[in-house]
Amino acid sequence: MSPMRRLAGSKPTLSTVAEQAGVSRQTVSNALNNPHLLRPDTLERVRAVIDELGYTPNRAARQLRTRSSHLIGLRFEPAQEGTSEALMDRFVHSLVEASDETGHHILLFSGDPADPLDGYDELLRSTAVDAFVITDTYAGTPQADFLKLVGAPFVTFGRPWEDPELGAAAGSEVDWAWVDVDGRHGAELATAHLLEQGHERVAWLGWEKTSRIGQDRRAGWRQALEKAGVDPRGLGSRTTDNVDAARLAAHEVLEDPTVTAFTCVSDTMALGVLHACAERGLTPGRDIGVTGFDDSVAAHVTWPGLTSVRQPLEQVAREIVDILQQVLSLRPVEEKGRMLQPTLEVRRSSRRWE
Amino acid sequence: MSPMRRLAGSKPTLSTVAEQAGVSRQTVSNALNNPHLLRPDTLERVRAVIDELGYTPNRAARQLRTRSSHLIGLRFEPAQEGTSEALMDRFVHSLVEASDETGHHILLFSGDPADPLDGYDELLRSTAVDAFVITDTYAGTPQADFLKLVGAPFVTFGRPWEDPELGAAAGSEVDWAWVDVDGRHGAELATAHLLEQGHERVAWLGWEKTSRIGQDRRAGWRQALEKAGVDPRGLGSRTTDNVDAARLAAHEVLEDPTVTAFTCVSDTMALGVLHACAERGLTPGRDIGVTGFDDSVAAHVTWPGLTSVRQPLEQVAREIVDILQQVLSLRPVEEKGRMLQPTLEVRRSSRRWE
DNA sequence: GCCTACCATTGGATCGTTCAAGTACGACGC
DNA sequence: GCGTCGTACTTGAACGATCCAATGGTAGGC
Numbered sequence: 001m002s003p004m005r006r007l008a009g010s011k012p013t014l015s016t017v018a019e020q021a022g023v024s025r026q027t028v029s030n031a032l033n034n035p036h037l038l039r040p041d042t043l044e045r046v047r048a049v050i051d052e053l054g055y056t057p058n059r060a061a062r063q064l065r066t067r068s069s070h071l072i073g074l075r076f077e078p079a080q081e082g083t084s085e086a087l088m089d090r091f092v093h094s095l096v097e098a099s100d101e102t103g104h105h106i107l108l109f110s111g112d113p114a115d116p117l118d119g120y121d122e123l124l125r126s127t128a129v130d131a132f133v134i135t136d137t138y139a140g141t142p143q144a145d146f147l148k149l150v151g152a153p154f155v156t157f158g159r160p161w162e163d164p165e166l167g168a169a170a171g172s173e174v175d176w177a178w179v180d181v182d183g184r185h186g187a188e189l190a191t192a193h194l195l196e197q198g199h200e201r202v203a204w205l206g207w208e209k210t211s212r213i214g215q216d217r218r219a220g221w222r223q224a225l226e227k228a229g230v231d232p233r234g235l236g237s238r239t240t241d242n243v244d245a246a247r248l249a250a251h252e253v254l255e256d257p258t259v260t261a262f263t264c265v266s267d268t269m270a271l272g273v274l275h276a277c278a279e280r281g282l283t284p285g286r287d288i289g290v291t292g293f294d295d296s297v298a299a300h301v302t303w304p305g306l307t308s309v310r311q312p313l314e315q316v317a318r319e320i321v322d323i324l325q326q327v328l329s330l331r332p333v334e335e336k337g338r339m340l341q342p343t344l345e346v347r348r349s350s351r352r353w354e
Numbered sequence: 355m356s357p358m359r360r361l362a363g364s365k366p367t368l369s370t371v372a373e374q375a376g377v378s379r380q381t382v383s384n385a386l387n388n389p390h391l392l393r394p395d396t397l398e399r400v401r402a403v404i405d406e407l408g409y410t411p412n413r414a415a416r417q418l419r420t421r422s423s424h425l426i427g428l429r430f431e432p433a434q435e436g437t438s439e440a441l442m443d444r445f446v447h448s449l450v451e452a453s454d455e456t457g458h459h460i461l462l463f464s465g466d467p468a469d470p471l472d473g474y475d476e477l478l479r480s481t482a483v484d485a486f487v488i489t490d491t492y493a494g495t496p497q498a499d500f501l502k503l504v505g506a507p508f509v510t511f512g513r514p515w516e517d518p519e520l521g522a523a524a525g526s527e528v529d530w531a532w533v534d535v536d537g538r539h540g541a542e543l544a545t546a547h548l549l550e551q552g553h554e555r556v557a558w559l560g561w562e563k564t565s566r567i568g569q570d571r572r573a574g575w576r577q578a579l580e581k582a583g584v585d586p587r588g589l590g591s592r593t594t595d596n597v598d599a600a601r602l603a604a605h606e607v608l609e610d611p612t613v614t615a616f617t618c619v620s621d622t623m624a625l626g627v628l629h630a631c632a633e634r635g636l637t638p639g640r641d642i643g644v645t646g647f648d649d650s651v652a653a654h655v656t657w658p659g660l661t662s663v664r665q666p667l668e669q670v671a672r673e674i675v676d677i678l679q680q681v682l683s684l685r686p687v688e689e690k691g692r693m694l695q696p697t698l699e700v701r702r703s704s705r706r707w708e
Numbered sequence: 709g710c711c712t713a714c715c716a717t718t719g720g721a722t723c724g725t726t727c728a729a730g731t732a733c734g735a736c737g738c
Numbered sequence: 739g740c741g742t743c744g745t746a747c748t749t750g751a752a753c754g755a756t757c758c759a760a761t762g763g764t765a766g767g768c
Contacts, residue, residue, distance in 0.1 A: 011479065013754055024718050029756065039716070056479035060423065061754035063414035064723050071461070076450045089443040096430045096462045105482075106462040107425070108450045125365065125410035128459075243655050268655060275657045298652040301597050301622060303629045367724055378748045383726065393746065415724035418753050711767090718761065723754105731748070737741095 012053040021049040032057065063127075072099055072324065073129035075119055075143075076108040077136065087294050087311070088135070091157070094317035095133065102325055104130075116142045124152050131324050133157065137178075144176060153327045155179065155320045159337055161212040177327060178337045179319045183213055183293075186309035186342035187220030190291040191263045193307070193344055195228050197351060199261035199289050203253050204236040205246060205273060206265040214238075214265050217293065221263045235259070239269075246272020247279075254280065261289035261350075267296045270306055274349065284349040295345050305347030312340050366407040375403040386411065417481075426453055426678065427483035429473055429497075430462040431490065441648050441665070442489070445511070448671035449487065456679055458484075470496045478506050485678050487511065498530060507681045509533065509674050513691055515566040531681060533673045533692045537567055537647075540663035540696040541574030544645040545617045547661070547698055549582050551705060553615035553643050557607050558590040559600060559627060560619040568592075568619050571647065575617045589613070593623075600626020601633075608634065615643035615704075621650045624660055628703065638703040649699050659701030666694050 014025045021028065023046060030037045031046040038046070049055075063069045074092070096106050107129055111118030120143060123129050130153065134143050137158030147154045159180040194202045204221045207214035218236065225232045237253055239245040246269040253259055254276065264270040270292030274284055282288050284304055292299055295310035319338050326333045368379045375382065377400060384391045385400040392400070403409075417423045428446070450460050461483055465472030474497060477483050485507040488497050501508045513534040548556045558575045561568035572590065579586045591607055593599040600623040607613055608630065618624040624646030628638055636642050638658055646653055649664035673692050680687045 011481070014756095015754080025754090026719085026756080027717060030717090033756085037716070042716080054479065056476055058418070058754050059480045059482045060414050060417035060421075061723090062756075064412070064418055064725085064754080065756045067414075067723080069414065076447055076460075092446075092462070093430055093464075096464045100464045106430075108446070108460040108462060110447075110450045110454045122410055125408065126413045127365070128413045271655045271657070278657045297650070298655050301625045301652050302656050303625070303632045368726095369724080379724090380726080380749080381747060384747090387726085391746075396746080412724050415753090416726075418724080418755085419726045421753080709768105713764105713766085715764085716762090718759105720758090720760100722757080725753090727750105727752080729749085729751100732746090734743105734745090736743080738739105 011058075012055040013058070014055075017046070017049050017053060017055050020053065021046045067127060068130050068328075069128060070104050071107045071129045072104050073107050073109060073120070073123050073132045074135070075111055075132075077110075077113075087296060087313070091135070091313045091317060094314040095320065098314075098317040098321040099324075102321055104321070104324075106133075117146050120146065120152075121150075124150065130328055131155070133320055133324075137161070148176060153324070155323045155327070157316060157320060159339075175336055177323045177333050179316050179323065179340065180337070181311045181316065181340050181342050183217040183309075183342070184220035184223075186293065186311075186344075187217040187263060187265075188224045189220075189342070189344045190293075190307070190309055190350075191221045191224035192227075193346065194261040194263065194289045194291060194350060195224065195230075197261075197289055200230060201235060201256075201258045202230070202261040202263055202289075203259045204232070204265075205249060205253070205262050205269050206236065206238050207241055208238055217265050241266055241268050243268055243272045243275065246270075247275040248272075250276035251280075254282075260287075262291070264290065264292050267292035267294050267299050267306065267308055269293075270308070270349070271298060271302060274302065274306065285351055289351075290349040291344075292349075299345070300347065305349060307347045307350035308345050309342045310345045311342050315340055365412075366409045367412065368409075371400070371403050371407060371409050374407065375400045421481060422484050422682075423482060424458050425461045425483045426458050427461050427463060427474070427477050427486045428489070429465055429486075431464075431467075441650060441667070445489070445667045445671060448668040449674065452668075452671040452675040453678075456675055458675070458678075460487075471500050474500065474506075475504075478504065484682055485509070487674060487678075502530060507678070509677045509681070511670060511674060513693075529690055531677045531687050531690055533670050533677065533694065535665045535670065535694050535696050537571040537663075537696070538574035538577070540647065540665075540698075541571040541617055541619075542578045543574075543696070543698045544647075544661070544663055544704075545575045545578035546582075547700065548615040548617065548643045548645060548704060549578065549584075551615075551643055554584060555589060555610075555612045556584070556615040556617055556643075557613045558586070558619075559603060559607070559616050559623050560590065560592050561595055562592055571619050595620055595622050597622055597626045597629065600624075601629040602626075604630035605634075608636075614641075616645070618644065618646050621646035621648050621653045621660065621662055623647075624662070624703070625652060625656060628656065628660065639705055643705075644703040645698075646703075653699070654701065659703060661701045661704035662699050663696045664699045665696050669694055 014028050017028045018025045023042065027038065028046055031043055035043055099106055109119045109123060120132065132147060132152065132154040134154055134156040137156050137160065141160060144154065144156055156178045159178050160176065191202055202225060204218055206218050222232050237249050239249045250273040262273050264273060270290050273290050277284050277288055284290050290306065292306050292308040295308040299306040299308040323333055368382050371382045372379045377396065381392065382400055385397055389397055453460055463473045463477060474486065486501060488508055488510040495514060498508065498510055510532045513532050514530065545556055556579060558572055560572050563569065576586050591603050593603045604627040616627045618627060624644050627644050631638055631642055638644050644660065646660050646662040649662040653660040653662040677687055
């Protein structure tokens with residue numbers, strides 16, 4: 001249909017199309033939703049009229065009747081401190097693309113930062129969305145608990161970390177559909193790569209102990225060192241996720257001249273290490289090896305290019321949408337949790353060059 | 355209402371509330387939409403029941419009747435090459451917050467990258483959204499032209515650049531509601547700042563001539579130099595928006611030893627300049643001054659901190675929502691276009707330090 | 709030629725809300 | 739006492755789709 005047509009008059013409805021095609025409303029509806037029920041020639045004719053009039057079903061009416069909006073809610077938080085905002089951007093875009101293919105759209109909403117539950121309830125009660133995607137499962141999961149309680153469909157990006165307070169028994173109760181990236185494996189990849197480059201004493205620069213994600217990644221670093229027969233003791237340090245704090249921590253670690261490389265829990269941290277190197281006249285790649293995490297924009301635009309663990313966000317989004325489809329069609333979900341493997345983007349901060 | 359209540363039974367409707375409160379549906383509807391029509395004591399009673407039952411109007415039904423979804427469509431493009439993705443992230447978040455306050459939500463959709471119009475038409479015809487926000491007006495505005503043609507409400511982030519081919523006469527026809535940031539003024543700010551720091555021959559590193567935004571920013575640089583009595587001839591260079599291309603271009607410019615500073619059209623470009631400086635052993639801030647544009651994450655995490663022009667995205671979002679409200683309420687829009695002023699985030703790449 | 713089965717197609721009811729028109733009732737003016 | 743007005747609320751219809759039960763038509767079996 002040419003865009004011009006829309007100017008001609010008011011929007012066509014099912015009845016309009018039915019009248020034009022000489023059939024009933026239901027037949028037109030079937031032509032759209034159950035085409036196999038129509039005789040081929042009828043289908044052809046109805047489709048021609050639909051096309052000619054530029055008819056598109058009214059979402060509100062369909063939603064009212066079927067009780068399904070084909071919208072997926074995502075609470076879009078203010079970008080976290082650090083470099084993770086670009087991560088969110090990449091993820092959201094992948095999610096939009098993946099859900100578009102199944103005829104769903106993403107509805108963004110916000111809420112009181114102090115109340116992690118704010119916004120969910122209202123969208124549910126007004127039947128505005130069919131399901132939710134939850135992204136920040138690191139700090140406990142009140143949203144997931146709430147949605148499970150009220151029986152709303154959702155999938156999380158991030159596994160449900162068991163609460164150590166409750167022990168393993170309670171942990172087994174925490175089950176819902178999730179997709180996550182194996183951060184432990186990512187840190188192991190990065191560390192192994194540094195060892196391959198000839199480094200021996202590879203330091204860890206991580207977040208505070210309270211971060212589950214941080215502890216998981218740290219375990220990967222430790223494992224790589226142990227596999228290589230390097231004693232990790234004295235090589236781990238921790239601080240807050242912030243360039244300047246990381247810079248200071250790196251200076252401290254570098255007082256030990258045997259340390260020649262860093263595996264960092266995030267790109268922000270790694271950038272702090274690079275700052276410290278610049279201040280000490282050390283050239284990354286040549287004098288020292290550094291790796292980050294998340295492959296943010298900063299990682300590939302910073303000098304001399306930061307090696308970083310990249311999360312397969314496009315794949316994460318596709319898996320999430322796939323699971324959502326299963327949940328929404330009330331099919332039992334094949335696998336409750338899906339763990340995806342990250343890859344290492346090698347740049348010059350970790351590889352001998354010149 | 356406690357979240358528990360929802361488990362009790364099916365969702366309450368207007369009739370449910372009406373019955374409970376001993377009034378008619380319409381009265382309940384009025385309690386929500388035209389409370390002044392009710393007697394205070396009735397209003398009180400109805401509200402109590404609404405609260406007790408945890409009633410929230412069904413969006414689909416309301417949307418069907420009023421023909422307004424309270425959704426605003428935003429085509430979420432794949433992040434552009436360069437650092438602008440973080441910009442988009444900040445903007446989208448601001449938009450979500452601003453529109454939340456007026457009871458609107460943001461609906462993200464995607465479309466065939468080859469067809470800038472893809473997706474708009476379908477959402478319109480299915481009455482899924484009330485209006486659109488368009489963000490990429492730099493490369494012509496087929497979306498805006500299309501939406502104007504079909505009479506759909508929209509606001510653009512980015513002014514309508516007149517097509518130089520058509521001349522000023524046609525330019526006056528191009529009018530719609532827009533909000534933009536004065537890039538020319540931003541570049542002027544940055545350049546003036548570098549001049550203040552004692553630099554004289556401040557080079558420009560910009561995009562290809564075809565970019566309107568690029569030409570506009572360049573004009574700001576030129577103006578600042580002319581005000582200071584510096585001849586801009588031979589100081590401008592151009593390349594594609596990419597760190598490595600910028601690095602090479604910077605090396606070329608730096609062959610002229612009288613050049614001691616760069617105003618760059620983007621952070622990506624500025625980072626390229628920083629790379630070149632690192633390779634030449636020049637310390638940004640001390641030996642050379644560099645400024646970028648957009649204040650991306652990379653600008654404040656890179657070493658030694660990149661001075662950059664910051665767009666007031668939060669304010670842009672608020673203005674856009676404000677204009678949308680006027681458009682949607684069919685009020686005439688006060689000002690068709692609103693130009694906002696950027697600010698300069700000064701960091702160590704442009705200021706003498708140590 | 710009649711019955712059954714099956715298929716495409718039909719009309720009416722329904723989802724939950726708002727709009728437009730209508731009722732009931734008390735206050736006011738002449 | 740009657741008509742007029744205004745307030746407070748009620749009733750029936752409509753928005754545009756889908757679901758459901760019922761219809762008419764055709765083919766096959768005996």
